[in-house]
Every structure is written in structure tokens, then in C-alpha cells.
Amino acid sequence: MPDSATLEAVNIDQDAGNFSYPEDYQHDAGVGLSEATIDYISDVKGEADWIREFRKKALKIFEGKPMPTNWATKDLENIVFENIRYYLSKGQTPTRSWDEVPDDVKQTFERLGIPEKERKFLSGVEAQFDSEAAYSNVKEELSKEGVIFVNSTEGLREHPELFRKWFGKVIPTGDNKFSALNSAVFSGGSFIYVPPGVKVKHPLQAYFRINAENFGQFERTLIIVDEGAEVTYMEGCTAPKFETSTLHSAVVELVAMKDAKIQYITVQNWSANVFNLVTKRGMAHENAEIRWIDCNIGSRLTMKYPGVIMKGRKARGEVISIALANDGQHQDTGAKMIHAADETTSNIVAKSISVGKGRSTYRGQVHIPKHLKGCKNNTECDALLINSSSRTDTYPAITVRGNQHATQHEASVSQVSEDQIFYMKQRGLTEAAAMSLSVNGFVNDLVREFPMEYSVELKRLIDMEMEDSVG
Amino acid sequence: MSQSLKIENLHASVEGTEILKGLSLEIPKGEVHAIMGPNGSGKSTLSKVMAGHEDYEVTEGAVFMDGENLLDLEIDERSRAGFFLAFQYPHEIPGVSNANFLRAALQARLPKGEEIDAVAFYKDMYEKMDSLSMDRKFTGRSVNDGFSGGEKKRNEILQMMMLEPKYAVLDETDSGLDIDALKIVAEGVNRMRSPERGFLVITHYQRLLDYIVPDVVHVMSDGRIVKTGGKDLALELEAKGYDWITDELVATA
Numbered sequence: 001m002p003d004s005a006t007l008e009a010v011n012i013d014q015d016a017g018n019f020s021y022p023e024d025y026q027h028d029a030g031v032g033l034s035e036a037t038i039d040y041i042s043d044v045k046g047e048a049d050w051i052r053e054f055r056k057k058a059l060k061i062f063e064g065k066p067m068p069t070n071w072a073t074k075d076l077e078n079i080v081f082e083n084i085r086y087y088l089s090k091g092q093t094p095t096r097s098w099d100e101v102p103d104d105v106k107q108t109f110e111r112l113g114i115p116e117k118e119r120k121f122l123s124g125v126e127a128q129f130d131s132e133a134a135y136s137n138v139k140e141e142l143s144k145e146g147v148i149f150v151n152s153t154e155g156l157r158e159h160p161e162l163f164r165k166w167f168g169k170v171i172p173t174g175d176n177k178f179s180a181l182n183s184a185v186f187s188g189g190s191f192i193y194v195p196p197g198v199k200v201k202h203p204l205q206a207y208f209r210i211n212a213e214n215f216g217q218f219e220r221t222l223i224i225v226d227e228g229a230e231v232t233y234m235e236g237c238t239a240p241k242f243e244t245s246t247l248h249s250a251v252v253e254l255v256a257m258k259d260a261k262i263q264y265i266t267v268q269n270w271s272a273n274v275f276n277l278v279t280k281r282g283m284a285h286e287n288a289e290i291r292w293i294d295c296n297i298g299s300r301l302t303m304k305y306p307g308v309i310m311k312g313r314k315a316r317g318e319v320i321s322i323a324l325a326n327d328g329q330h331q332d333t334g335a336k337m338i339h340a341a342d343e344t345t346s347n348i349v350a351k352s353i354s355v356g357k358g359r360s361t362y363r364g365q366v367h368i369p370k371h372l373k374g375c376k377n378n379t380e381c382d383a384l385l386i387n388s389s390s391r392t393d394t395y396p397a398i399t400v401r402g403n404q405h406a407t408q409h410e411a412s413v414s415q416v417s418e419d420q421i422f423y424m425k426q427r428g429l430t431e432a433a434a435m436s437l438s439v440n441g442f443v444n445d446l447v448r449e450f451p452m453e454y455s456v457e458l459k460r461l462i463d464m465e466m467e468d469s470v471g
Numbered sequence: 472m473s474q475s476l477k478i479e480n481l482h483a484s485v486e487g488t489e490i491l492k493g494l495s496l497e498i499p500k501g502e503v504h505a506i507m508g509p510n511g512s513g514k515s516t517l518s519k520v521m522a523g524h525e526d527y528e529v530t531e532g533a534v535f536m537d538g539e540n541l542l543d544l545e546i547d548e549r550s551r552a553g554f555f556l557a558f559q560y561p562h563e564i565p566g567v568s569n570a571n572f573l574r575a576a577l578q579a580r581l582p583k584g585e586e587i588d589a590v591a592f593y594k595d596m597y598e599k600m601d602s603l604s605m606d607r608k609f610t611g612r613s614v615n616d617g618f619s620g621g622e623k624k625r626n627e628i629l630q631m632m633m634l635e636p637k638y639a640v641l642d643e644t645d646s647g648l649d650i651d652a653l654k655i656v657a658e659g660v661n662r663m664r665s666p667e668r669g670f671l672v673i674t675h676y677q678r679l680l681d682y683i684v685p686d687v688v689h690v691m692s693d694g695r696i697v698k699t700g701g702k703d704l705a706l707e708l709e710a711k712g713y714d715w716i717t718d719e720l721v722a723t724a
Contacts, residue, residue: 414565417562418525419562420562420563420564422522422524422525422546422562423558423561423562423564424562424564424572425523425545425546425547425550426522426523426546426547426549426550426555426556426558427550427572427576427579427630427634428547428550428551428576428579428580428634429547429575429576429579430547430579431547433575433579434547437564437567437571437572437575438564438566438567440566440567441564441565441566441567441613442565442566443566444566444567445566
């Protein structure tokens with residue numbers, strides 16, 4: 001247990017995410033998706049023609065692609081694209097000061113503890129409310145060093161040459177149906193540029209909040225870290241518990257130039273009505289390092305396989321992932337490691353927990369082509385089952401050609417048995433506390449990789465999920 | 472309100488088969504009682520039923536702890552009320568350190584909002600580990616994970632010492648222990664003997680009772696207590712074997 005001072009410092013309310021404010025939007029693209037929706041979004045944003053064309057091309061690709069139900073869950077068919085609202089905003093432009101943020105939006109983020117965290121341990125914050133950012137600020141000393149941290153709308157407007165160079169290059173529009181959808185209707189998300197040699201000490205954080213019902217959030221994030229520079233980016237997500245389904249479909253592209261380091265940390269706590277279908281990939285140039293630390297808690301269905309393309313010699317990629325599938329939830333997560341240069345190294349550690357009827361799926365792809373030398377991959381996936389009706393599947397695909405590489409793969413499935421829970425309860429722990437402790441024990445070695453503030457939050461989220469699961 | 476652990480006419484079955492068939496005994500606070508009996512007499516069932524294991528169905532009877540019926544409480548409530556079971560086969564909890572587990576168990580006994588004093592906790596735990604000759608590295612190791620049989624049993628006694636129950640049941644704590652470990656464990660139990668605490672020591676062999684000398688010895692057979700006596704009864708059993716009791720039962724029937 002963290003001490004009370006730590007808990008207070010990070011200000012976590014167990015039900016913090018479950019509230020919403022009445023809708024009052026200046027811009028609403030209406031229900032359904034067509035070229036007119038795209039024109040509406042482009043007009044509101046005052047976008048350049050090439051972006052409008054990019055979007056429309058993406059819409060055609062989206063419409064032409066079937067749902068990937070040949071390999072993924074049929075539950076995807078329950079997403080009714082014509083019932084979703086694709087753009088909602090209050091017409092706000094992100095402010096640099098919390099005082100100027102509209103009251104209900106400000107209250108939302110205050111209840112989630114964002115301004116407080118910013119003061120305590122962050123270098124910069126972007127807070128997105130439905131389609132657009134309401135607040136975005138980066139510490140002055142970082143701006144002076146040339147660090148850019150804005151939302152994607154502003155990034156495209158103010159830094160088109162930088163943005164356009166990498167936009168859609170790591171994840172092409174047609175990568176999958178949902179990357180195409182995002183490319184058609186994207187709004188919000190972060191644009192970050194860190195100039196050569198600048199090491200950003202404290203994390204930059206973005207917070208994505210869905211407030212409206214029947215809504216789709218499609219943020220687009222692009223992070224470019226120039227030669228020898230370093231950054232840690234953290235994102236948090238919540239939504240209220242609505243009866244109807246909500247869609248969250250982001251695209252995140254990372255570019256780490258020579259010798260650069262990017263650490264991207266996600267702690268999502270979606271409510272059980274959210275379809276969370278996200279494409280995340282990074283490109284690591286020579287001797288660069290990209291780490292994805294990904295915690296998936298909540299949502300109805302999450303499909304997410306963060307990836308790293310190791311394009312330069314000695315590049316390193318890592319995915320550390322924790323997925324918790326409670327009753328009625330499906331966490332379909334994994335990692336993608338594409339080795340495209342000599343002496344590249346990748347590491348995947350994935351742990352999943354399935355509770356009740358919750359379902360976890362691990363899908364991994366490791367690709368090492370024949371012409372390369374001295375590549376290494378380590379893959380570990382461990383599943384923990386809590387009670388017999390939960391389900392876990394592992395689909396590791398490790399393609400290694402040639403014999404000058406080292407790969408290692410380990411997988412395990414373990415169970416929290418009734419007798420183990422009995423033992424813990426005999427020592428005075430409630431059932432929920434016993435399960436939490438078991439789950440925390442299972443993910444313990446991974447949680448140590450997190451910044452302290454986030455590991456505390458993650459533990460609290462696990463406690464909360466376990467309490468829910470025993471009713 | 473009587474200050475005792477009192478089992479009254481306890482009947483319990485597992486999957487429809489009755490294992491406990493009207494067992495009664497009373498352990499007044501401050502006493503150590505032993506239950507001996509042949510394999511299959513229901514000794515371990517008794518300990519699990521008292522702790523509340525869900526595989527067993529209590530069909531009749533009650534277990535009063537200082538007047539309160541334990542059977543009305545949940546498993547964890549029984550523990551927090553002061554009932555402790557040292558397991559014959561302690562479970563492993565991978566990834567959860569011994570120290571964290573003990574801390575969570577103690578924390579569960581505090582009112583909401585109150586926190587354990589970490590410094591005092593570690594001091595207390597280290598002293599108790601020293602008394603059980605447990606290396607301090609055990610605090611960081613996962614509960615019972617990769618422990619030898621003897622280490623697990625010592626760990627049970629450490630948990631008992633930390634939780635300071637009103638009544639403790641030790642289920643075959645001697646099994647799997649060599650003589651040195653047995654002495655250490657017995658010493659731990661003896662140090663906890665007090666007018667404020669009662670013990671029920673379940674064992675198959677008399678050997679443990681050389682070190683934890685009981686006030687009363689019960690003999691269990693076929694789900695009941697068939698004979699009760701002083702500590703000499705254990706020696707008599709050791710010398711004559713369990714057949715002597717069962718034969719005597721047949722003769723008096």
C-alpha cells in the first residue's frame with residue numbers, strides 16, 4: 001500500500017472518471033459519416049486543402065476495407081458507424097491558462113486531478129475534451145529550448161513543414177480500417193517536437209476525455225524527437241459510463257532520430273461501453289530507443305498492438321504491456337516488432353489478467369528478415385486467470401529468417417486458485433483485497449518500470465477493478 | 472460470555488459425505504489442547520470448517536469463539552475476529568512479498584483511513600523473524616514461493632506472531648519438519664502461550680507434544696472426539712498405537 005501522502009499527492013478518486021456535464025457544443029458534425037462530415041470538420045478547423053484531400057482519400061480507404069473479423073472478434077460488427085457523432089467542440093481554442101478554460105471543462109479536468117499533477121511533476125500538459133484540446137501548455141524553459149508541444153490542429157497550422165514530413169509515414173492511412181477512419185476524421189491529439197540534444201526531464205502529459213454520448217474520439221498524435229534528444233510522454237484516458245457505445249480510435253506515430261529516446265506511457269481507464277481501437281507505432285533510427293508502456297484497463301473491447309520499426313543499426317524497441325479484462329470486457333493487445341537493420345534489439349513483456357468472463361488475447365508479431373545480422377528479440381507473455389470462466393489466448397507470430405539472430409520466447413498461464421484466495425482471506429483480507437494483492441503481485445515487476453506517480457495510479461485502478469468484480 | 476473456543480455437536484460434509492459427525496470440545500482461553508488421531512479421522516477437515524472453507528457444508532452444530540458463533544462470519548471476518556489457522560500446506564502467492572502480505576493483513580484490521588506505522592511494523596517483524604531464525608531476506612521474497620517445507624511452516628508461525636490471534640489452530644505444523652526446525656517452531660508457539668490465548672494443536676505424532684506440552688489431549692476418530700485426557704494420553708497413544716483406542720471403542724459399544 002502506498003502511504004496516504006503519496007495517494008494524496010496524486011489525488012486519485014476511485015470513481016473519478018464516472019461523471020459527465022450537460023452537452024453544450026458550438027460545433028457538431030451531426031450523426032453519421034460522409035464527405036460532408038469531412039468538409040464540416042475541415043471548415044471548422046480552417047484546414048489547408050491538402051489535409052482535406054488527405055481526409056477524403058482516407059474515407060474512401062475506410063469504406064473499402066472490410067472489418068477485420070476474419071481474425072478479430074465479431075463484436076466489431078456491433079459498432080454502428082452511422083450512429084456515431086464524429087466531431088464535437090465548444091469552438092474553444094486551447095488556452096495556456098486553466099483560468100481561461102470553460103468552466104465545465106475546467107471542472108472536468110480538476111476532478112481528474114490534471115492541473116494539480118501539472119504543478120507537481122509535469123513539464124507540459126494537453127487536455128482534450130471530446131474533439132478538441134481545451135488546454136495546452138508547456139513549461140517556459142522548454143519552449144525556449146525549442147520544444148513544441150501543441151495539439152495536432154495547431155501543429156498542422158503552425159508547423160506544416162515538420163508535420164507533413166512525418167505525418168502518415170510511420171502508419172500509412174491504409175494500415176488498417178481504423179487507421180483509415182482516424183485519418184479521415186482525426187481531431188486533437190498531440191504534436192511534439194524535441195530539437196537535437198534536448199533531454200526533457202519531466203514527462204509531458206496528455207489527457208483524453210470523452211464527455212458526450214454516441215461519440216467518437218479520433219485523436220492523432222505525432223511525436224518527433226530529433227538526434228540525441230529524449231522525452232517521456234504519458235497519456236491518460238477516461239469516459240463516463242454511458243449505456244450506448246462510444247468509439248475511441250487514435251493513431252499515434254513516433255519518430256526517434258539517431259540516438260534519440262522516446263518513452264510513451266499509457267494508462268487507460270475507459271468505461272465498459274468504449275470500443276478502443278488504436279494504432280500505435282514508432283520508427284527508431286540508428287541507435288535510437290522507443291519504449292511503449294501500455295496499461296489497458298476497462299473498455300468493452302480494446303485492440304491495440306504498439307509497434308516499433310527498427311530502421312537504423314542498433315535501434316531498440318520495447319513494449320511493456322499490462323491488460324486487465326474484467327467481466328464483459330475483451331482486451332486484445334500485443335506488440336509488433338519489425339527489425340529492419342542489423343544489430344537491432346526488441347523486447348516484449350506482456351501480462352494479461354482475465355477476471356470473471358473477461359477475455360484476454362495476446363497477439364505478437366516479430367519480424368527479422370534473412371539479410372540482417374545480429375538481431376535479438378525477447379518475448380514473454382504471461383496470463384493470469386481469476387476464476388475458471390475467464391479466457392485467454394496467445395497468438396505469437398515470430399518470423400525469424402537467417403541464423404545470425406537470437407530470439408527467446410516464453411509464455412505462461414497461471415491461475416489465482418480458490419485455495420490461494422482462501423489462504424489470504426484466512427489472514428483477514430477481504431476477497432477484493434486478496435484478488436488485488438494477487439493481481440498486483442502478478443504485474444509487480446512491470447509496474448516498477450513506471451514513474452512512481454503512475455504506478456500508484458495503476459495500483460489504485462487495479463484495486464478498483466477488483467472491487468467491482470466481486471460486487 | 473464464556474472465554475473459550477467451543478465446538479458444539481459439529482457436523483460437516485464434503486460433496487454429500489459426512490466427515491465430522493457430532494464433534495464437541497471446549498478450549499478455555501489460556502489452554503493448549505491437542506487433537507490426535509489416525510489418518511482420515513477428520514482432523515484437517517475440522518480446521519478447514521472452523522476457518523470457513525467453502526468446500527465443506529456444515530449441517531449441524533456451532534463453533535463459539537468467546538460466545539460468538541464463528542460460523543455466522545465470513546472467512547476474513549473470522550480472521551479479524553481473532554481466529555488463526557496455521558495451514559498444513561501453506562499456499563504460495565507469487566509476486567507478493569512476505570512483508571507486503573503481512574502489512575496488508577495488519578492493515579485489514581485497522582479502521583478505514585488509519586495507516587500502519589511502517590517503521591514500527593518492520594521493527595516488530597524483524598524481531599519476530601530473528602526469534603524464528605528466519606533470514607531477513609524472507610521479507611522481500613514472495614509468500615511461500617519456492618520455500619522449503621520447513622520455511623513455509625516457520626512462515627506460518629511468523630504470521631501468527633504478527634497477527635496475535637485469540638485462538639490459533641495449528642494443523643499438522645510438525646509435518647515435514649526436521650528436529651531443529653520443530654524446536655524453533657515449538658519455541659515460537661510456546662512464547663505465544665498466554666492466559667489471553669487458546670491453542671488447538673492438530674497432529675498425527677506425539678513428537679510435537681514433547682515440545683508444545685498440551686494441557687488436554689483429545690483423540691479423534693471417525694469425525695468425533697472419542698477420548699479426552701491429560702498430556703500422558705499422548706504418550707500412551709504413542710506406545711500403544713491408535714488401534715488400542717478403536718478397539719476400546721468397539722469393546723464399550
